[in-house]
Every structure is written in C-alpha cells, then in structure tokens.
Amino acid sequence: MLPAQPNQSLIDGLACLHALAASPAALGSRELARLLEFEPTRTNRLLKTLAHLGLAEQDEKRKYRVGPAIHVLGVESLHTSGFIDRAVEVLKGLDGEHLTVAMGVLWQDVVCYLYHQYPSHTDGGTVRHRPVPASTSGLGLALMAQMSDDELRALYAVRSGAQRDGPTGLLEQVADARRQGYALFAAGGGERTIAIVLGGSLHAAIGVSGIFPDGDIPGLVSDLRSAAAQITETG
Structure with missing residues (x-):
C-alpha cells in the first residue's frame, strides 16, 4: 500500500x-x-544518479547496466543475518533424488530465487536461475496468496500490457492456495510444484518440484512445513 505522500x-x-x-x-x-x-x-537523470551511487554503470557503448554497489547490497542483505546459510542447511534435507528444491522472494510480479537446487546437481544450490513471472511459479502463487485480490489487481493494472486481473485464471489459483494453505502449480510435462510461505518476518517461500503422484502431496506439504518451522525458528 502506498503511503499518503x-x-x-x-x-x-x-x-x-x-x-x-x-x-x-x-x-x-x-x-x-x-x-x-x-x-x-528524466530517465537520463535517474540513470546518472544511480551511476553516481555505484548502483549502475556505463559500458564502452555508454549503455547502462547494474553497478558494483548493487552486488554489495545483495550480499549484505542476504548474508549479514545468516538467514541464507541457515536456510540452505535445512533445504538440503529436502532434495532427495528426484525433486528440485527452491526458495524465493516476490518483487512486484516476478519471483527471484535465493536458492534453486536441481536433483542432478551437487553444487550446493547456487543461485543461477533467472527471475520468472510469479504467475508461472508455485512459489509466486504461494506468495501472492498473502495479498488481497484488490492488491493483485492493482499490481497487474500498472504492468504494461497486462490484464487488470493478471493472467487468465490467476485469481482462482491464488484463491486455491489460500484455501489449501499451500500452492500446487502444474508446470507442464507432468511436473508440479508445491510451495508454502515462510512465516514471521521472512517474506519468502520454499517449494519442491518434480513428478509425483497425488498421494505424495500431504507428505511433501508436511516436509515443507517442517522445514519452514526450522528456518523461521532461527530467522
């Protein structure tokens, strides 16, 4: 919600x-x-100000890209509290042999991943996954379920070219996530994602993705809730 001024x-x-x-x-x-x-x-003035602060910089063609200060802020925000290190230790216990494990945050209408570990990788869950539209992510649906329908409409109303209610079926999917207490998203190819939101002051979600039968859903939700409890106890 916007402040008064x-x-x-x-x-x-x-x-x-x-x-x-x-x-x-x-x-x-x-x-x-x-x-x-x-x-x-005005855009030029804003970019020059960001460059002055080190948050942006110009390349040899005088075009702009993010500057070194943004990486410093990212590292400081992620690691100063120790949250990421603690969360990763917990999330490693969810990977098994056939599931992708992820943790991410919602910003506007995209999900940015803080942890994304494929079952075939052993690199410790490095963050190499680009941000994705929240409406195409189980984590995004879980996080958007914390918002009201009016807030979601307002978000998509200001996004260029987007429908006022967001992508078709978004409000219904978000309503399902609110009712269930978790998001279940079909990603295609038989793969699905189950995601829940971390409680407390941690505005993030965790989830697992893969091919699994309906009968596994209660157990996976229970595992995610147990992991969330461990993360938020120290978060």
Missing part, C-alpha cells in the same frame, strides 16, 4: 534499477525510457 522519484529510480537488473544486456537511456514509458530526459 509517496516519493515518486524513488519509485521511478528503483524501477530503472530493476529493469537494468532484469535485462540480459545493457540498456541505453532512451531504450530504458521506452521500456518503462518514462520521459527520456
């Missing part, structure tokens, strides 16, 4: 920073202005 410059500056972080290639000032539907001169 929101700082629009801060909001727009963060939108620029998010766009740079999400883009696979550096963006020119006018290119970013078109993408965000911002006024070009």
Whole structure:
C-alpha cells in the first residue's frame, strides 16, 4: 500500500534499477525510457544518479547496466543475518533424488530465487536461475496468496500490457492456495510444484518440484512445513 505522500522519484529510480537488473544486456537511456514509458530526459537523470551511487554503470557503448554497489547490497542483505546459510542447511534435507528444491522472494510480479537446487546437481544450490513471472511459479502463487485480490489487481493494472486481473485464471489459483494453505502449480510435462510461505518476518517461500503422484502431496506439504518451522525458528 502506498503511503499518503509517496516519493515518486524513488519509485521511478528503483524501477530503472530493476529493469537494468532484469535485462540480459545493457540498456541505453532512451531504450530504458521506452521500456518503462518514462520521459527520456528524466530517465537520463535517474540513470546518472544511480551511476553516481555505484548502483549502475556505463559500458564502452555508454549503455547502462547494474553497478558494483548493487552486488554489495545483495550480499549484505542476504548474508549479514545468516538467514541464507541457515536456510540452505535445512533445504538440503529436502532434495532427495528426484525433486528440485527452491526458495524465493516476490518483487512486484516476478519471483527471484535465493536458492534453486536441481536433483542432478551437487553444487550446493547456487543461485543461477533467472527471475520468472510469479504467475508461472508455485512459489509466486504461494506468495501472492498473502495479498488481497484488490492488491493483485492493482499490481497487474500498472504492468504494461497486462490484464487488470493478471493472467487468465490467476485469481482462482491464488484463491486455491489460500484455501489449501499451500500452492500446487502444474508446470507442464507432468511436473508440479508445491510451495508454502515462510512465516514471521521472512517474506519468502520454499517449494519442491518434480513428478509425483497425488498421494505424495500431504507428505511433501508436511516436509515443507517442517522445514519452514526450522528456518523461521532461527530467522
């Protein structure tokens, strides 16, 4: 919910920073202005301010990409509290031999993964998964179930080209997640994701994905809830 007097410059500056972080290639000032539907001169000022702070930088073609300060902030926010290290130790116990295990956070309409471990990998769950639309993620549905329908409509109403209620069927899927206490998302190819939200002040969700029969769902939900309890006890 917006405060009574929101700082629009801060909001727009963060939108620029998010766009740079999400883009696979550096963006020119006018290119970013078109993408965000911002006024070009103002976009240029915002980018120069971000560059001054080290949150953005220009490449040899004078296009913008995220700067080193954003990585410092990311490391500080993830590891200062020790939350990630503690959570990873718990999540390692969920991988088994056939399930993908993930933990992520919701920002606007995308899910950003803090941990994503495929069953065939043994690298400790490094974060190599790009952000995905929340509506196509079990973790995203679980996190959006914490929002009201009005908040979801407001979120998608301001996203360029999106339907006011979000993608078709989103509100119904979110309602199911609220009712069940967990999200069950069919990812295609027979794979499904089960996800739950971590309680307390940790605005994150954890989940497992793979091919499993309906009879396994109660046990997987129980395992996730047990893991969540262990994470939030020390979070």
